[in-house]
Amino acid sequence: MTNEAMSPLRRRMIEDMTVRKFVEKTQKDYIRHVKDLAAFLGRSPDTATAEDLRRYQLHLSDTGVRPPSINSAVSALRFFFSITIDRAAVTKPLTFVAEPRKIPVVLSPEEVARFLEAAPGPKYKAALSAAYGAGLRVSEVVALKVSDVDSKRMLLRIEQGKGRKDRCAMLSPASASLPCCTAGARP
Known part of the structure; x- marks a missing residue:
């Protein structure tokens, strides 16, 4: 991950992910999800409330974001709030979205x-x-x-x-x- 004009909050999150040996792709995805939350809120993500997170997940669902992407966002936000800023209680409204399993196409x-x-x-x-x-x-x-x-x-x-x-x-x-x-x- 690059170091240009990085906020202390982002640096802390990257350090938390690095300590836990998250691969670079996961780190980028998690950072992107937290940035998307900040854009949705119009303010720093660490100020989000439980109601903000509930509205954000509803927004993702309403705008056609697929369940795997919503679940990735839920994981990222749970990590950010529980590990990086130690506010796990805020993530209580976040839930994983079940997606029906599809039978794969099998070639003859x-x-x-x-x-x-x-x-x-x-x-x-x-x-x-x-x-x-x-x-x-x-x-x-x-x-x-x-x-x-x-x-x-x-x-x-x-x-x-x-x-x-x-x-x-x-x-x-x-x-x-x-x-x-x-x-x-x-x-």
Whole structure:
């Protein structure tokens, strides 16, 4: 985060997030949400009341902000008020918004085959196959190394995935048979 003309309040919030090892994207999102609250109020966010926060969340909802973004704002504001300025009671009216879970679109085997055939080379085919077969996120696929593939045990080691957590994912038989996923191969 840059240091140009930073208020003591913002600096304090960034320090609080840094101590808790928040990733830079989360820090930027939290700062943005607090800035948006300040713009809504027309004054410093640390002066907000519980009623101000209730009106702000209602404003977000009324202006068509999607539930995940509202929930991100709720998390940011709860952090700001409870940790940075030690006024947790003000956040009592803030509530997370439930969003109905949607069933993801699942490709047919034929569609998956066409998708993989369109890959420009074995490296891309392996990445796409692993991503689809193991349900990996794009950032997890990009960070994969050949040493993360255990084709004997049919596992992929995912380091520092979402939430900076390590995990293992199942390697599909189709992915394991690709030349770049065999021992000693270099895509």
